[in-house]
Amino acid sequence: MKFLYIQILKDVWKELISNKVNLFFMILSLVISLTALNTIYSLGYSAKEQILNALANVQFGKDAMLILAGGGKIIGLTTTRRDTLKLGDAKEIEKLDFVKLVSPISLGTSEVSYKGNAEMIRIEGVFPNYTIATNWYPKTGRFINKNDLKRLSKVCVVGFDIPKKFGIKDPIGKKIKIRSEYFEIIGILESKPTFGHFNRNERIFIPLTTAQRRLFNKDYIDAIKILFQPGTNIDLAKYKIRQILRKRHKLYGIEPDDFRIITPDMAIKFFTSASKILTIFLLTISLISLIISGVIIMNLMYANIEEKSPIIALRVALGATSQRIIIHYLVMSLIIAFISGLIGWILSLLILKTIAYFTPLKAYFSWLTFLFSLSFAILTTIVFSLIPSVKATQVEPSILLKSL
Amino acid sequence: MVKKLVILKDITKTYQTGKVSYQVLKGINLEVEKGEFLAIMGASGSGKTTLLNIIGLLDKPTSGSYILDGEEVSKLSKQELAYIRNRKLGFIFQAFHLIPWATALENVLMPLLYRKEGISKKDEERAKKLLERLGLGDRIKAKPAELSGGQQQRVAIARALIGKPKLLLADEPTGNLDSKSSEEVIKIFRELNQEGITIIMVTHDPEIAKYAKRIKIIKDGNFIEK
Ligand SMILES: Nc1ncnc2c1ncn2[C@@H]1O[C@H](COP(=O)(O)OP(=O)(O)OP(=O)(O)O)[C@@H](O)[C@H]1O
Ligand SMILES: [Mg+2]
Numbered sequence: 001m002k003f004l005y006i007q008i009l010k011d012v013w014k015e016l017i018s019n020k021v022n023l024f025f026m027i028l029s030l031v032i033s034l035t036a037l038n039t040i041y042s043l044g045y046s047a048k049e050q051i052l053n054a055l056a057n058v059q060f061g062k063d064a065m066l067i068l069a070g071g072g073k074i075i076g077l078t079t080t081r082r083d084t085l086k087l088g089d090a091k092e093i094e095k096l097d098f099v100k101l102v103s104p105i106s107l108g109t110s111e112v113s114y115k116g117n118a119e120m121i122r123i124e125g126v127f128p129n130y131t132i133a134t135n136w137y138p139k140t141g142r143f144i145n146k147n148d149l150k151r152l153s154k155v156c157v158v159g160f161d162i163p164k165k166f167g168i169k170d171p172i173g174k175k176i177k178i179r180s181e182y183f184e185i186i187g188i189l190e191s192k193p194t195f196g197h198f199n200r201n202e203r204i205f206i207p208l209t210t211a212q213r214r215l216f217n218k219d220y221i222d223a224i225k226i227l228f229q230p231g232t233n234i235d236l237a238k239y240k241i242r243q244i245l246r247k248r249h250k251l252y253g254i255e256p257d258d259f260r261i262i263t264p265d266m267a268i269k270f271f272t273s274a275s276k277i278l279t280i281f282l283l284t285i286s287l288i289s290l291i292i293s294g295v296i297i298m299n300l301m302y303a304n305i306e307e308k309s310p311i312i313a314l315r316v317a318l319g320a321t322s323q324r325i326i327i328h329y330l331v332m333s334l335i336i337a338f339i340s341g342l343i344g345w346i347l348s349l350l351i352l353k354t355i356a357y358f359t360p361l362k363a364y365f366s367w368l369t370f371l372f373s374l375s376f377a378i379l380t381t382i383v384f385s386l387i388p389s390v391k392a393t394q395v396e397p398s399i400l401l402k403s404l
Numbered sequence: 405m406v407k408k409l410v411i412l413k414d415i416t417k418t419y420q421t422g423k424v425s426y427q428v429l430k431g432i433n434l435e436v437e438k439g440e441f442l443a444i445m446g447a448s449g450s451g452k453t454t455l456l457n458i459i460g461l462l463d464k465p466t467s468g469s470y471i472l473d474g475e476e477v478s479k480l481s482k483q484e485l486a487y488i489r490n491r492k493l494g495f496i497f498q499a500f501h502l503i504p505w506a507t508a509l510e511n512v513l514m515p516l517l518y519r520k521e522g523i524s525k526k527d528e529e530r531a532k533k534l535l536e537r538l539g540l541g542d543r544i545k546a547k548p549a550e551l552s553g554g555q556q557q558r559v560a561i562a563r564a565l566i567g568k569p570k571l572l573l574a575d576e577p578t579g580n581l582d583s584k585s586s587e588e589v590i591k592i593f594r595e596l597n598q599e600g601i602t603i604i605m606v607t608h609d610p611e612i613a614k615y616a617k618r619i620k621i622i623k624d625g626n627f628i629e630k
Binding site: 011017315318320 | 506
């Protein structure tokens with residue numbers, strides 16, 4: 001009795017390997033679909049993870065806040081005046097006892113040139129404490145200090161990618177032209193992970209005072225980065241800072257804020273929504289590849305089994321019941337799916353490990369995705385091998401036997 | 405004990421091709437007793453295969469009653485028919501119809517695979533003995549493609565016999581064979597019949613039909629009365 005299953009298995013196996021070319025293509029189509037899906041998904045997932053990590057690492061600590069000049073939505077054009085945020089505001093905020101550090105920033109984009117190379121570069125006028133506020137330090141040379149600030153020095157600290165971009169050898173001490181003035185390079189910042197088209201390593205930092213008076217000719221600032229004492233209630237801090245700014249900017253009643261306060265949770269919200277879009281994109285790709293491979297598997301299985309209908313009729317003539325025929329092709333589908341699953345699994349891992357070896361991406365193998373795609377493949381294989389085999393058992397065996 | 409193995413009453417078979425219907429069998433009446441060896445003859449297209457397929461439960465008659473071994477079979481389910489084909493009938497085809505990827509031995513054992521018990525060691529021994537007796541003792545591992553037509557038909561005979569059937573049905577068993585192989589095959593049939601197996605055989609060849617105990621000729625969908 002228990003030998004019956006082994007005998008059936010043997011019978012199915014013999015039939016399978018009787019046409020090795022067919023078997024090869026059935027397994028190939030399954031393996032390709034499984035491997036493609038799993039590598040695409042895993043790489044996408046890995047990229048997403050890495051972006052999130054980079055963001056977490058770069059942007060914000062937990063006890064931090066960013067104030068941007070101009071009111072309106074976080075992303076998008078401001079809807080109010082944006083020349084009202086002043087250094088005095090930063091000084092006032094610094095007086096709050098829960099504030100650890102206040103770092104004002106003046107922003108602008110200027111033409112920067114070096115030996116005939118000219119590019120539009122983002123210039124940031126900053127305080128010496130910018131390094132602490134952003135956890136970003138010079139790799140070589142030094143950062144802007146108090147003296148630079150006091151003297152309106154024409155010095156600059158450049159992002160990691162700037163020397164390469166302009167072809168500057170031994171940058172420290174070299175002079176670079178920003179708009180019409182020459183600035184001495186005093187330091188190069190360490191490289192920071194970056195994403196999108198805003199390369200953080202392609203910026204130039206100069207003393208805030210120099211930026212305001214010599215370059216941008218403006219008395220307002222564009223942003224203030226604030227660090228709080230550990231354990232500060234961010235909501236309360238936000239409330240207090242908002243009151244101070246509204247009072248100083250003479251905003252009363254229903255007049256809207258002419259500044260935006262960005263807290264860590266808002267930043268996280270924004271980035272999670274970005275990562276959600278990436279996830280939806282990945283799922284779409286996965287779904288498309290599933291459907292395509294499903295159609296291929298479907299056709300292969302169907303054509304293969306349909307070709308076998310005279311043999312099925314012979315088996316029926318010899319006394320096989322419909323159930324027996326169904327078991328036969330069920331076992332066959334499972335064998336194919338099992339072999340393909342095994343190969344697909346090993347191949348996906350190999351590809352992921354290879355990619356992980358040559359690129360910064362990590363090899364995240366998602367078992368959930370793998371098992372999902374495998375069950376989908378098994379289901380397609382089973383359904384589309386059973387349809388033609390059941391069909392073959394429905395007609396009188398005499399009709400199909402004619403074509404054997 | 406039922407004496408009559410096959411009782412056909414007013415069996416008709418009509419093929420419907422689109423709007424055109426074509427009656428192949430026009431009320432066949434036939435009784436076959438146990439131990440008989442019947443040959444059915446007739447011109448090509450006269451309905452011999454159609455009749456044998458109905459007797460072999462590979463096809464259904466359009467009307468009429470068919471009692472096989474004391475049981476009315478025209479109203480049985482597919483599953484019951486499969487059971488009867490497996491236990492009571494052995495079928496031999498003109499084109500052998502062996503499974504190409506299975507060895508001679510595996511082909512012979514195939515009907516037993518469709519039983520709940522599966523294939524036992526004893527069955528295997530029996531299959532080997534059958535093949536030996538049919539002169540294929542040294543070819544049990546051969547695939548059909550490696551065998552001659554006569555050898556393939558002998559494998560098919562062994563396959564028809566392995567289930568110990570009550571009735572052996574053969575549709576032009578020598579149709580694809582040369583005269584020497586034909587004679588070998590028909591002699592096996594006669595031996596089997598002498599051992600008590602009932603045989604119904606369809607053939608064109610009068611030389612082959614001579615071996616049968618009784619001959620019936622079909623014409624225009626009916627037997628010719630002698
Ligand atoms: N599935 C079918 N559909 C329509 N007509 C059919 C079908 N099967 C057989 N026929 C017709 O029925 C008639 C009898 O066919 P059958 O195969 O029984 O003849 P036969 O006596 O076995 O002939 P042969 O000696 O050539 O084998 C033929 O005219 C054939 O064309
Ligand atoms: Mg015929």
